[in-house]
Amino acid sequence: xxxxxxxxxxxxxxxxxxxxxxxxxxxxxxxxxxxxxxxxxxxxxxxxxxxxxxxxxxxxxxxxxxxxxxxxxxxxxxxxxxxxxxxxxxxxxxxxxxxxxxxxxxxxxxxxxxxxxxxxxxxxxxxxxxxxxxxxxxxxxxxxxxxxxxxxxxxxxxxxxxxxxxxxxxxxxxxxxxxxxxxxxxxxxxxxxxxxxxxxxxxxxxxxxxxxxxxxxxxxxxxxxxxxxxxxxxxxxxxxxxxxxxxxxxxxxxxxxxxxxxxxxxxxxxxxxxxxxxxxxxxxxxxxxxxxxxxxxxxxxxxxxxxxxxxxxxxxxxxxxxxxxxxxxxxxxxxxxxxxxxxxxxxxxxxxxxxxxxxxxxxxxxxxxxxx
Numbered sequence: 001x002x003x004x005x006x007x008x009x010x011x012x013x014x015x016x017x018x019x020x021x022x023x024x025x026x027x028x029x030x031x032x033x034x035x036x037x038x039x040x041x042x043x044x045x046x047x048x049x050x051x052x053x054x055x056x057x058x059x060x061x062x063x064x065x066x067x068x069x070x071x072x073x074x075x076x077x078x079x080x081x082x083x084x085x086x087x088x089x090x091x092x093x094x095x096x097x098x099x100x101x102x103x104x105x106x107x108x109x110x111x112x113x114x115x116x117x118x119x120x121x122x123x124x125x126x127x128x129x130x131x132x133x134x135x136x137x138x139x140x141x142x143x144x145x146x147x148x149x150x151x152x153x154x155x156x157x158x159x160x161x162x163x164x165x166x167x168x169x170x171x172x173x174x175x176x177x178x179x180x181x182x183x184x185x186x187x188x189x190x191x192x193x194x195x196x197x198x199x200x201x202x203x204x205x206x207x208x209x210x211x212x213x214x215x216x217x218x219x220x221x222x223x224x225x226x227x228x229x230x231x232x233x234x235x236x237x238x239x240x241x242x243x244x245x246x247x248x249x250x251x252x253x254x255x256x257x258x259x260x261x262x263x264x265x266x267x268x269x270x271x272x273x274x275x276x277x278x279x280x281x282x283x284x285x286x287x288x289x290x291x292x293x294x295x296x297x298x299x300x301x302x303x304x305x306x307x308x309x310x311x312x313x314x315x316x317x318x319x320x321x322x323x324x325x326x327x328x329x330x331x332x333x334x335x336x337x338x339x340x341x342x343x344x345x346x347x348x349x350x351x352x353x354x355x356x357x358x359x360x361x362x363x364x365x366x367x368x369x370x371x372x
Contacts, residue, residue: 027266031056040067041145047087072140075105077104115135148265169290318361348361
């Protein structure tokens with residue numbers, strides 16, 4: 001079951017059946033069979049995507065006389081930046097949830113904590129690294145279905161055609177900015193690839209990589225990004241076929257199946273994605289808030305639909321167990337020709353360690369066990 005990150009696209013799937021109607025019609029067809037087969041849980045962080053899945057699933061269940069889905073929230077009371085309680089309660093109160101399973105965590109979900117290392121021994125390395133801590137959630141909902149909001153950031157987030165949507169719908173964004181962005185989106189792929197590489201280089205997202213490795217990685221990421229189709233429906237289809245995203249959701253589903261839980265990502269269902277793509281026309285919606293309002297204004301508070309803040313969970317996944325490992329690490333388990341061990345250790349010991357270093361952390365830990 002262990003796998004590695006591979007850049008590129010999966011083969012294009014055949015057009016899905018059952019996409020007639022609005023995105024909400026299709027979402028109902030996706031969710032109703034799961035709600036019938038209770039117990040049904042929703043992995044609920046309080047963010048817009050999981051809130052939307054919870055709200056829609058609850059509305060469907062009540063319309064059909066079925067049991068409400070149960071929101072399940074992992075909380076980190078010791079981490080202010082991960083506190084979403086205000087947003088969570090706004091959603092729960094608005095919906096009128098009858099049950100809410102809250103699981104307080106401290107070091108339970110560290111990437112080299114007890115749960116994760118048990119998973120590493122069992123499955124080896126999996127993409128993404130956070131899959132290894134999923135059993136702490138899955139064990140709480142064993143025997144049921146678990147709905148997630150995975151895919152929302154990608155589907156509702158900005159796409160290559162976004163500035164055309166602003167121009168087409170005459171939104172309040174400065175017209176000069178929109179015109180400039182729309183023009184940039186139509187540049188040849190080679191130029192867009194060069195611009196994307198320059199942007200990634202300036203961000204220095206993985207300072208622990210050796211220069212040659214960093215350049216190779218940037219080239220691969222820029223090439224991947226430059227392949228995004230311009231038209232919005234095709235762009236969403238392209239998202240579904242990106243290997244990194246598909247591997248992550250597949251690995252979560254496989255781990256869930258081994259632990260007696262069926263994990264479902266409704267927002268990534270090809271039927272919903274096709275209907276959502278059709279609903280926005282060739283240019284899509286002028287921003288995430290506009291899309292959320294169009295789909296979920298009847299089931300979520302306005303403040304939730306338009307929020308722009310996001311919680312940060314880096315220290316939830318890379319806390320004291322990570323720091324303890326980093327302090328004693330001898331540099332083994334990573335390729336020193338590609339990675340600078342000293343800079344990697346400094347990242348793990350920093351106040352906000354990057355999640356991008358998580359798989360290297362687990363590879364290093366496995367090496368100390370003699371099982372890499």
